Amino acid sequence: xxxxxxxxxxxxxxxxxxxxxxxxxxxxxxxxxxxxxxxxxxxxxxxxxxxxxxxxxxxxxxxxxxxxxxxxxxxxxxxxxxxxxxxxxxxxxxxxxxxxxxxxxxxx
Numbered sequence: 001x002x003x004x005x006x007x008x009x010x011x012x013x014x015x016x017x018x019x020x021x022x023x024x025x026x027x028x029x030x031x032x033x034x035x036x037x038x039x040x041x042x043x044x045x046x047x048x049x050x051x052x053x054x055x056x057x058x059x060x061x062x063x064x065x066x067x068x069x070x071x072x073x074x075x076x077x078x079x080x081x082x083x084x085x086x087x088x089x090x091x092x093x094x095x096x097x098x099x100x101x102x103x104x105x106x107x108x
Contacts, residue, residue, distance in 0.1 A: 001064050018063055019089065023048055023056050025096075028082065028089055031066060035081035065089070 007014045019025060026045055030036055036044075042053050057080060060066045065086040071077040082089075 001062060015092075018065065019092075021056065023052060024060060025093070027053075027056060027060065027080075028065070028086065029093055031080060031082045031086065032090055032093065035069075035079040037077070037079055041080065060086070 002017075008017060019028060023045065027041065030041060030044060038053070038057075042048060042050060045053065057066065057068070061068050064083055067081050067083050069079045069081065071079070
């Protein structure tokens with residue numbers, strides 16, 4: 001997790017630092033619905049590479065936004081889900097979806 005000293009002073013810039021990439025927002029969107037396994041996420045996020053997905057998941061886990069659960073099975077099963085901190089982003093993504101739909105309604 002980042003320290004306060006590592007984060008921008010501006011709260012909007014802090015949010016952008018944590019979730020400001022296209023892929024992080026789409027990962028959060030998916031995880032709001034349910035836990036996902038890595039390959040299912042990769043398949044659903046058209047165009048994301050394995051490295052980019054791995055890097056984003058690791059970063060979001062380090063920032064406390066997602067949880068990585070390893071099940072003691074053979075072969076091991078790993079699922080990603082939102083932490084309670086990650087769940088708190090739901091109103092932000094809901095607002096983004098509302099705005100996106102309203103924008104689509106204004107163009108022909």
